[in-house]
Amino acid sequence: MTPDGERRLTVLIADDQPLVRRGLALVLRADPGIEVVGEAGDGEQAVAAAHRLRPRAVLMDIRMPVLDGVRATARLTAELPECRVLALSTFDQDEYVVRALRAGATGFLPKDISPEDLAAALHTVDRGEAVVAPRLLTRLIAAYVTAEPPAAPGTAPAAAPALSALTPREVEVLRQxxxxxDNAEIARTLRIGVQTVKNHVTAVFAKLGVRDRAQAVIVAYETGLVRPGRTG
Structure with a gap:
C-alpha cells in the first residue's frame, strides 16, 4: 500500500541482462506507487512468473532468448488479459514497435527513457491507456503498416469489414x-462533449476488438481509413 492507502502498482521486469533488470528495479522502487514483485531472464520465464505473481504490469524486453518479448507478450495478453505489457528495447526500429503492439503490448518505449517518464508510463498503461515514445509513433505506422487504397472521403473503405460495424460518427472518432x-481535442474538433467522445472510443475499441488507442491506430491504417501523412 502507498502512504495514502492506495494499492501499489505491481510490476514484473523481464530482461535477459541481470544488470539491466537490477537497474530498472532500482529506478522503479524510487516510486512509492510501484512495487517490483519479480524478475525474469527470458520470455518463457516471464510468462511463468506472471502466472505465479499476477503483476498488474510487465516491463518486457523485446529481444530475449528462449521466447522473445513479442511472443511472450502475445501469450500474456491472451492468458492474462488483466496484465498490461510495456515493451522496452534498445532496438527502437519501427518494425519491433508494430510487432509488439500487434502482439498486445499497451506501450513501447526505448531503454534510454528517463526514470520519471518510465514510472509515469507504467501508471499510464495500468490505466489501460497506450504509451508509445513520440519519436516512434508518427513514423512507425507510416513505414510499417500496409494500408488498402482509401475509400472516398467521409466513408469507411469497402474492403474494411472491421469498420463495417462502426457508425459514421465512430468512424470519424477513429479517424481523429x-x-x-486526445479525447478533449476530439471533442473540440467534432464539437461534442468529452464524455460523448469517451463513449464513442469505448464503442470503437469493443467493435474492433482492440485494447487501446495504439492498436486502434494500427487498424485505421491497415484498413485504409487513413493514409500515412494524411490523418486529418
Missing part, C-alpha cells in the same frame, strides 16, 4: 484518434 488527438 489516428491523427493523435
Amino acid at each position: 484518434v489516428a491523427a493523435g488527438l
